[in-house]
Amino acid sequence: MGAECHHAESAQPGLEGVALANAVAAAQAQCERTRERLTPPRRRVLELLLESDGPMKAYDLIAAYGQDGEPAKPPTVYRALEFLERLGFAHRIESLNAYVPCRMEGAGHRAAFLICECCGAAQEFEPDFSAQFAAAEIAGYAVRTVTLEARGLCPACKVQT
Amino acid sequence: MGAECHHAESAQPGLEGVALANAVAAAQAQCERTRERLTPPRRRVLELLLESDGPMKAYDLIAAYGQDGEPAKPPTVYRALEFLERLGFAHRIESLNAYVPCRMEGAGHRAAFLICECCGAAQEFEPDFSAQFAAAEIAGYAVRTVTLEARGLCPACKVQT
DNA sequence: CTAGTTATGTTATTTCATAACGCTGCGGGT
């Protein structure tokens, strides 16, 4: 989305067609297992995130929500995002005020991101927080969640100017 | 600041009197060494951050800016914060949209925070990002900065309800 | 002094997020 450069933002191509349908169906199945409801607005926002090539802002989702071009009302999208985050289907990237669909297998995981400051790509990776947990323990903190966002240049943007 | 509980937010008592003056003087000295200018608005915002018991929102700073109760204009404070962050005198906490003065000795360091979700305290600690750098290297990213914010309960809030 | 650069003052606007309230529809208990 944030195309500050000319490089292809190809790191995370959006899903379409069968791949998209499969991803949504997997979310649907996971919801049924845990008695959660993937309602139409939630499903729609998840679709939009999965279709996107990169992080989407809340108001991008709001604008793209209606298939007929009608935008959603902000609470519709923010509520859906809250649900998707809670279930682990999406993540918020704090330093971008933006959202991405979860790209990792298995729910309930801890997320971390590599963010390209040139092309805007955001790649999720599996973090190792053992050093941080050790520091927290020394300080006496009981850690519940950890946000980690590394900013720099992706492989594509690193080579050229 | 965010007092969602009754526990004393004593982790980071604000500076006053001589301690405050010393901290500002140290920043002043460091600026002179690097030919940077600690101008009145910058100094004022730094003072406000140092005096505070916890993270301050930008609009808290705006409201508290004038000694006579006159608020600042938003750009005044945002510019000062940008400067203070650049010089390492302050940090932004992304997950709170708030700012803290740097509590670590020596400039140019990497910051990380333990944030209490009950009393709002934010404690800076020295992070070890070696595991994250390894992950970034595998992915081919050149990391420039890392944001790490661990959220949970501080020692004081952990014991009681 | 003069020109270039850095910082500030000011107005307005944009961007991001939530409060509040009533309606709907699904589920469990009787």
Next chain:
DNA sequence: ACCCGCAGCGTTATGAAATAACATAACTAG
């Protein structure tokens, strides 16, 4: 079948956070 409780949603309105744009002032180097 009926009632009720609650999660979810639609809608209006507002609040909170950040920046754009442009004019003026203050340093600094030549």
